[in-house]
Amino acid sequence: MNMERIDKVLALHGFGSRKEVAALVKRGGVTVNGSPVKKADVKIDPERDEVLVMGEPVTLRRTLVLMMNKPAGVLSASRDSRAKTVVDLLPPELSRRGLFPAGRLDKDTEGLLILTDDGDLAHRMLSPKSHVYKLYEAELDKPVGEEDVRLFAQGLRAGELECLPAQLFPGEDPRVARVRIREGKFHQVKRMFHAVGKEVIHLRRLSIGNLSLDPSLKPGEARLLSEEEQAKIFEPEGEKGV
Numbered sequence: 571m572n573m574e575r576i577d578k579v580l581a582l583h584g585f586g587s588r589k590e591v592a593a594l595v596k597r598g599g600v601t602v603n604g605s606p607v608k609k610a611d612v613k614i615d616p617e618r619d620e621v622l623v624m625g626e627p628v629t630l631r632r633t634l635v636l637m638m639n640k641p642a643g644v645l646s647a648s649r650d651s652r653a654k655t656v657v658d659l660l661p662p663e664l665s666r667r668g669l670f671p672a673g674r675l676d677k678d679t680e681g682l683l684i685l686t687d688d689g690d691l692a693h694r695m696l697s698p699k700s701h702v703y704k705l706y707e708a709e710l711d712k713p714v715g716e717e718d719v720r721l722f723a724q725g726l727r728a729g730e731l732e733c734l735p736a737q738l739f740p741g742e743d744p745r746v747a748r749v750r751i752r753e754g755k756f757h758q759v760k761r762m763f764h765a766v767g768k769e770v771i772h773l774r775r776l777s778i779g780n781l782s783l784d785p786s787l788k789p790g791e792a793r794l795l796s797e798e799e800q801a802k803i804f805e806p807e808g809e810k811g812v
Contacts, residue, residue, distance in 0.1 A: 572617065576600065577610035579630060581663040584794045585623060588663060599624050633688035634667060635800050636660075637781070640683040641789035646674035656683060659790045672696065673754055673778075681706075681775035682783040684803070685792065695778075695803060696754070702779050702803060703752045706759050709772040713744030718766045722749065728761035736762065748776070780805035 577591040580600070585591050592610035594600060600607045601622045602614055614621065616630040640646065640656055647655045648670045657665050672684040672692035686692055694700055722738040737750040749759055760770045776783055781802040787793065 573613040573615055575610070576602065576607055576612045576614050576621075578663060579614060579616055579621075580623065580628070581661075582634065582667065583628060583630065587661060594623070633686065633691070634664075634669065635684065635686045635688060635691060635795045636664070636669065636792045637784060637787070637795055637799070638683045638685055638792035639783060639787040639789050640675050640680055640775075642678045642680050644790075645677055646671045646683060653677075656685065660685075660792060664792075675775060676757060676760070676773070679773045679775065680789065681773075682778055682781070683775070684778065684795075691800070698753075700804060701752055703750055703806070704754065704775060705748060705750050705777040707746065707748050707774050707776055708759060708763065708770050710745045710747065710763060711769045711771055712767065714738065714740040714747045714768070715744075718747075718768075721766055722762065726762050726765050728758075728765040731755060731758070731761055733758065733762055779803040 577588045580591045581588045595607050595610045598606050602619050621628045645653050645655045648657045668687045669685045672695045719738045722736045725735045726733045739748040763770050
């Protein structure tokens, strides 16, 4: 039996900070097994107890999966002694949970990042057998042309890095393009563009599989994913131009 405080559990599930959850409890908005909770420090068994918030049942999960809008200048890591990490951006209730990034974005790259404490899900996401595609938008120093599209489609060699075929979608602005890859090698997108004579000025990840970054998330913000949203990670994504 794993007993945890109700305010901690609900904060972990996106119902606000522990202070906000405590206020919700005080207003009578939380019941456990049909009885109103009077104090925020009441302990529950998340695996067995039935919890309702404002009359709606809450599915308490053993593992958490979050979407973050990663800002530039932050490491895709759980901890680092010299630099701020994506986990440092989370509220205390989540930063102490043992979450880690499933995959990574370069320090200066922005956009969609998945954080979780579910090792199986992270392994499935990163396994080449899953064929999980990622869509990026790049601002470049030079315009993209049809020859670049052809080279990306046939698979590039970027120095010692051999890349699988990728889809390149030029935008209305010829210096902005989207690229869809299913690998996640070190600096891959930047190295691919470098191989065709272009440098990336700004890079942002827009989607993983069929899961797109929530436009309401400000840089540095994160939110829980529903089970339906988690499933979208493994769904095939259609072609998405700029």
